[in-house]
Structure formats: structure tokens, C-alpha cells
Amino acid sequence: MDVSANTDGGDDAYVIGVDFGTLSARALVVRVRDGAEAGTAVSEYPHGAIDRSLDGYGELPPDWALQDPADYTRALGEAVPAAIRDAGIDPAQVIGIATDFTASTCMPVLADGTPLCQLPGLAARPHAYPKLWKHHAAQPHADRINAVAHERGEKWINRYGGKISSEWQFAKALQLLDEDPELYQRAGRWIEAADWIIWQLCGAETRNACTAGYKGIYQDGSYPSREYLAALDPRFASFAQDKLAHPISPLGARAGGLTAAAAALTGLPAGIAVAIGNVDAHVTVPAAGPVATGKMVAIMGTSTCHVMNGAELAEVPGMCGAVDGGIVAGMWGYEAGQSGVGDIFAWFARNGVPGEFADEARRRGVSVQQLLDEKTVADPVGAHGLIALDWEGGNRSVLVDGRLSGAIVGLTLATTAPEIYRALLESTALGTRKIIETFDESGVPVTKLVVAGGLIKSKPLMQIYADVTRRPLSVIGSDQGPALGSAIHAAVAAGAYPDVPAAADAMGRINSDVYQPDSARADVYDELYAEYVRLHDYFGRGENKAMYRLRAIRDRVLYERPEEGKREAADQ
């Protein structure tokens, strides 16, 4: 088949993929016929992740993380034209645009899509803002969601490994209802940023199958029942019906045409195809070449998402979700994840490394993290005597609990910062191994491990992952996996390919088996993995709930001291 024959713009047709990340958005200009990346540009969000304090409000409680939606539209207006300029193409050659987003990043908006935080008088109300994926303050609400689901025997709960995450739509919405009921009432819609940005491009509300399934508990054609929601809180009974319900669109479908306003913002032609919204991790799968069952793609950035297609439905303990058509229409999409990965490395590089290393890195023109990689890459596995749990950002799989926290065991007076850094790198690899083994044991075997995302640049880290998992590591052939994946969806939405797998064959790229496991190193990692699993179960499965109690003490002394009153109360 000559796929180019389907392309509106012929051999010189291009599509735009825009990847909305945690701190910035990247636009990528991609040639439709072969996936060649012609140009790119990044727009940093001026407000970044709002996790310490909010202007006009003051210090946020722990575990909060918000964003400003104005940063998203600003990024469209900045990154898209800049990427077109970088590519040196004529905007008229662009036949479609698609986006992907962090998730669940969700927000309250009016019925017309206006974010509540942009209404007069609401700028200092934390609950009026989008709650970023890594907002972990809705854990009590997730607990309630899970407890009531199990009590009532809700069937959908097993599609999510038995646990709904505090990061998702329902937990965050329930927190809004609990803590700022007035804003809850004013929210005409509760929407993923992934869908909201499409609204800004094509002028109409849409809902994509991916976030609806993975983050919105949409299974077998419906949301959780009115009775279930009422059992959570009578005021919550009509939440799905009032604030979520909308036809669900398959990934790669056309959401509409680019509006005149969006055309003016982006410099693209009005009327070109706008694809249905998508999620940064899931959209990356076709960017890594041919779509196949058993091929796990780990998108490693601030956090890691593990996404994989399966032919059939299975229940995997502690995964994030199994969704029909959640990654590619027609297959069951599986998702697991680690809440903190690059985030943990960056946290340690900022907070745990003496100045001498920063000075050396500056002198040599490398990042602190690159320097730390180098400092221990030659050390034999196990030489640091350390084991760490990778839960500084909570545990998304397989324990699904944002209240878990990090731990380091084996410190001595001879332990150095680079050694701790390496133990943290390893902790995330051990966490990934735990996830892979859980899939294997649940009848969804992982037959090929592919890595994507910003962290693939660290060769020492990649080798650790190959050694720890004892598997060859294949690497996506693009530095911009999510944006390329979005571009693939744009091409499908524009009609250039019949479906996403066909577009992935033509436009995706993979380098197979780049890192091979070393069996001597893998043998020692087997020992360290045994230590990891033991501590994982000890702290994570209830034998010692120290992490929960420490967090509860922290929250109590910080937010429930009688002389100060509850900060939450002040917000109401």
C-alpha cells in the first residue's frame, strides 16, 4: 500500500504533535510519510508545578501540586510557531495536530470550558486550579473510593489492580467536594487537561478513551453507578452524570477542525484535523515502532509509565488499569507506573549532594546528575552496601498508595552522595522489575522491554535497568517519543493512515536490544532484589505501617495544631 496516497498534502505533508509535560510543552513537526522529525520547540510553563505556595493564598499543604491552565494555551502559541520556524516549512503543509498530556491532571471548568481559576475572585482558591498528576493530597479520598468499592463488590475495581489511585479523577474530585464544596457546585464539568486542550483547539468538548478508562473509571461503556457515588457522599451521586458524561472517542479519531482562534494562536491553517486527546505515556507506544502485544514500553521521565497492549483481559494486581482501546483501539491496554523516577534523581541532586560535586559539574560543563552517574558507574554492583525503596513520590504500582515514602538502608560513615544516588537509580530499576514480574505472574507476559522518555539519555541508568531486569533493553528511536506519538495520531486523524498501527509501522522508530544484561552483575542484583522485595512487602503490605504513621504525625503537627487551626478550614 502506498500510504502517501492517503495523505492530503502528499509527500510534503506534515503533522504537529504537542507533548504537554510537567514543566513545559514541546511541539514537534513530523513528516507524514516517514515520521522524520523536521523541527521542534519547547515552551516552559511560567508557573511550573505549583507545589509550595500559591499567590494570594500562601503556603500549600504537603502533597499538593497544581498548575495554571494559562500556561498550556501560552505554550501552544509559543512552541507551535517556533517549531514550524525551526522546521523551515510552510504552515500550509500541516494537515493535522494532536496533543498528549500528563494524566490524571484534571480541573473544574464552567460548561463552556472556562477554568474556574480564571474567574474573578477565584485566583487565590487552590481548588480552582488543575490538580497536577503528582498532587497526592487526595489519598484519604482514594481510600474511601476503594473501601466503598470493595464493600459493594464493584466489578470495575479489579480492572485497576484492586485500587483507585489518589492521582485520578474521582479522588481529586471528591477532595474538591469535601474541601471546597462551593467550587464543586460551580464546576459545570470536571475534565482532564488532555481533553481541555483539545477543546481550546477545536472549540468542542470531547472525551478520549484513554483518560476516561485509565483515570476516569470508565469501563464496559459506563462510569461508576449513581448508587456507588452516593455511598461515597450523597452530594457526589450525580458527579459522573453532571460533570463527566460525554460520548467517548477512540484514540486517533478526529475531534474537529482547528478553530479560527486556535489558528491565530498557533499560526496553523484553520480547519485542519485536530485529533482526540491522549496521554503522554500511552501515545508513546506507536512512536516506538510496530504495535505488538507483550511489548512493554517504559516511558521514563519524572515518573515512569509502563504501557503494554494485550490481546485479552487479565487482572494484574496493583496495575493502574486495563482499558479496552486504552492505548490502541482494538486491544486491551495495560498500564502500570512508578510515581517518582527522574523526580527522585532530581530531588537528590538538588537536596543531597555537597557543593564540591556541583562545582565539579559546573567546571566540566555537565549536569550534577551526569557527574554522579560517572562517579559510581565503575563500582561493582553492591559495593555501596545500600538498598533503597523508590517511594519518595509514593507507590503507583503494585502497591498503589501515595502515602508510602522512601527509605534507605545500609548507610555507614563511609557512604558517599554518589553511592546514595546510585542506590536511588537502582531502586527505580528494582521497582520496574517488581512490576514486570507482577505482569508475568498474572498471565500478561512481558516479551520485549522498550524504554522511552528523557531518562534514556543516561547510559549508566539504562545498563542498570538491563542488569536489574535481566532483559535486553530496546530503545525508542526518537528523543521525543510522546510528541512523535501525538504526531502519529494527528496523521491518522487527518486520514493519512487507516489506523494507528499502520501509522506506527511507517512513522515509529525503535533500536532493538541496545543494552544487554551482564550476568555477573545481574546475579548480584538478584540478591539486592530479594532485599528490595522484603522491604517492599514489610513497609508496603502492612507488616510495619511506619510510613503511614510518620505521614499522619507530620500532617497532624503541621495542620492540626489547635493554635493554628486547620489550613483546609481556612480555605473554605
Next chain:
Amino acid sequence: MDVSANTDGGDDAYVIGVDFGTLSARALVVRVRDGAEAGTAVSEYPHGAIDRSLDGYGELPPDWALQDPADYTRALGEAVPAAIRDAGIDPAQVIGIATDFTASTCMPVLADGTPLCQLPGLAARPHAYPKLWKHHAAQPHADRINAVAHERGEKWINRYGGKISSEWQFAKALQLLDEDPELYQRAGRWIEAADWIIWQLCGAETRNACTAGYKGIYQDGSYPSREYLAALDPRFASFAQDKLAHPISPLGARAGGLTAAAAALTGLPAGIAVAIGNVDAHVTVPAAGPVATGKMVAIMGTSTCHVMNGAELAEVPGMCGAVDGGIVAGMWGYEAGQSGVGDIFAWFARNGVPGEFADEARRRGVSVQQLLDEKTVADPVGAHGLIALDWEGGNRSVLVDGRLSGAIVGLTLATTAPEIYRALLESTALGTRKIIETFDESGVPVTKLVVAGGLIKSKPLMQIYADVTRRPLSVIGSDQGPALGSAIHAAVAAGAYPDVPAAADAMGRINSDVYQPDSARADVYDELYAEYVRLHDYFGRGENKAMYRLRAIRDRVLYERPEEGKREAADQ
């Protein structure tokens, strides 16, 4: 009684106390009649603690820590004359000198006292050097000592909480025998640095009751039997008889007169009283004023020693030792300890704190540790959500195991370096509480808690100790507790007082109940203590031997890789 009537030099008589620490020695000139401190001086050891590499040998294995005895004699020649100058007195006014030392810091010497490391051809042999107290590489030997003692039902083992430490004379000597048998043979004597330094001053070998009892397993008038030692290793059968045996002298006794050579070295009059050797921690007790049973003195420096007199003998699990006359002649001296305290804080300040704090400290002219103290002093107890085990230097009491290591639980992406620092401060206070409770539960109640040592300068740390232990904290009235304690012993040896308690009444100083516990903070610390105890027992009492296994993996990959061979073997 007019004690000054007993003073050879009348009202203007002085004594010298010299405190040999881990990295330096301090001489203190003290007026005999009232303990007034007239002058002081410090001499840094040029070789410090030799724990990374040894000239001519190369990198030392992990857990090694040696010293160079030439640093000790050099310190006598430097600090004593400088302290006399600082005091502005005539050396002829000095009627006695006494010293105290870290322990067990022990060494192989010829029959005439010459250290083996000073013999031709032995300078590059690690085993020829004194093994510093914090040399922890003899743990396998301590294990053998303990196992065989329990198998044979040796009664003395219960005087040491059921465990002999890897830090003590027998474990270190057995390591010498195992790893460098030729040097073991050449050692005519195996002697504490505390006694060796007295040999240099008075020209004769002596053995003091304190190190013999606490570090040399000397109980009820004898060392462990020939049969027991042969069971450890047939070549070790006559160890005590050949290399240790010597009359034991009570603390405060006169060892002899200052030799002409030592007089030339120190600038003091030949023939003045030299007191029997002593240990830095134990000698501090009389420096803190009146001697009484139940008064625990915690000497807090790089490590902490908890010393206390009791009227009767009791067996306290995991203490370091109960020795008749071990602190003050006529009472049972109890000792417990924490292997790392100030060492842990200094390790973290060096290895775990970003440059911005070092820069701020420099700008403000404070130490990094002072700055970190300040940064979290106002935080509510428990606000950091962390709990740490204080075993970065092993556990001396109540688990008595140098292979244990540190752990931190509760880390999040919001955790800061000052918060970790505070959790480390608290971990040592929680460890002290564990020791106090163990004494209380064993029939040796702690009725008064006194702190001494370099760490008393940190008021935030002291308040943490008061809050964590829920006890008022009394503070020694001298910044130079050990040196003052030595001076008190010099005065007794010179005949200025009839005994140490009488001298302590006149020359010691204490400020009672300086820090009061705050009950609200203490309540939260009770919760954190429960977490501490749980992790203490989990990692320390065999439920999860992860720390042992991690250490074993480390040692194996570092020292037993076939391509490198054993470093120890290369030494033989």
C-alpha cells in the same frame, strides 16, 4: 578538712590533665585546690584517623581505622608546654600529670614498649599500627569470641551484656593473629594506648582497672582462661598470659614519677606524680561534680559513652560492661555507648548537604552544623515525617554489633537536607533513650542524666535529648570534661586528695537541670520512639538481617573478586 594542706605545692599547686581524643590531644592546666582551669592547648595528630589508605600499603579495607603512635608523643611535647604558657604559670608549680585516652585503642609493642609500626620494615604493615576504637573490621572475630563464650558458658560474658564488641582488645588481637600471624608473634605485649602513653611518661608498664575491665575482659581478678582462648584458636591460648598479664592498678593511683626524658619532652619537672591511665569517658564522671550512684554521664562527642556508678552488680542486656572499680574505686562502674553520634552529624554535614547551605554558613561565619541546627529548630516535632536508625557507625549498645548500619525511612520529594539532619540528631537521642530504658528495666535505675563532651555546645541538640528522654538534662560545668577528669586523677595520684570522690567534690563542676523536657514535644517523641524501637528490633534482632547481608555483599564484591584476590592475603 583543709584539702589544700595535702597539696605539695600549697594554694598555687597545679596539675596537668591530657585528653587524647580521636583526632587531637588537649592539655589542661588545673589548679589543685578548686579545679580552676588556668590554661589549655591542643595538638592535632598529623595522621589523624588512618581509615582510607596507609602510606606504602595503599587503600585499607572498609571498617579499618588506625593511628600513628608518634602522634601521641608528639602531642605531649606540643600541647603540654603550650598549655603551661597559656596558663602563665611556672612549670615548677605542677605536681602531677594524668591522661585519658580513647578506648579500646590498642596496639602491638615489643617487651620494652616500642610500637611494632616503628620497627624497620614494618611501616607499611597495617596490623603493626594501633587499631583505633572505631576500627570495626574485627567483627567476625568478635562473633567467634561471643559464640565460643556462650558455648562454653563463660560467666564473664554476662558482665558485657552478653556480647564482646569488635572494638575491644580481644577481637582486635584475634584479627591480628588471623591476618598477620608473624606480627602477632613479634608483639611482646598487646596494650591499650591508655597504658602505653603512661609507659612513655613514667618509664614502666602499668595496666589500669578501667580498660582491663571494660576492654580486656578482666573480671574477678583474671582474664579469660587458657582453655577458652585455645578454643578460639590454639595459637591464641597464651595470649592473656604472654601479652596482657600485669598487675592491675586502681584509678587515681600513682604509676610512677615523670622520667627525665618525659620531663624534657613536656617541660615539666622530673619526678612529679604520673597517674595510672584512664579512658576519656570514664574519667569525665568526677569532672561532673559529686560522685553518686544512678548519675549517668553521657559523654557526647564523635561517639557517646554512657557511664554510671552503681552500688551493686547487675546484668544489663547489651551494655558495654560492668566493672568493679571501673570508674571510681569501690563502686561498680557501668558503661554503655553509641558508636556514632557526632561522627554521624559530621558525616552528613560533609556528604549530604547542598552547597547553598555551606555558602550560607560561610557567609554568616557559623559551621554547617550550626546552620542546620537553626534551620529546623522551630519545626514542630514530627513535621519532617522521618525516622532514622543511628547505626551508621554500628551499634555499641544495646545490640552490640558493628555490622549494623544506618537507615532513614519516610523520605519524600519535599524532604530537605536540614530535615534529614534533624532526624539524625533525633536518632541518636532515641538511641540514648533506648539505653536508659534498658538500664532502668535491669535494676540499675538512672536517676540523673548529665551530659558532657563537645556536643553540649548545641542547644537545639540538648533540648532534643531532654524532650526525647523526658528528663531534665544537667550539663557538666567544664568544656574540657575529660582533661579536667584527668587532672582530678593527677591530683589524687599526687596525694593532694585522699581519693577521687573527695577530689571530685572540690574540683568537679555541674550545672543541674539546665534543659527541661517540654511535655507536648515529648508526647510526639513518644510516638517516634515507638517507631524507632520497632525498626531497632526489626533490623537489629534478626527479623530482617538485610544490614548484615548488604554488608556481606559489599565486602564480597569489593574484596573477594577472583580477578583481584583478597587484599588481606596481599598483606601477609
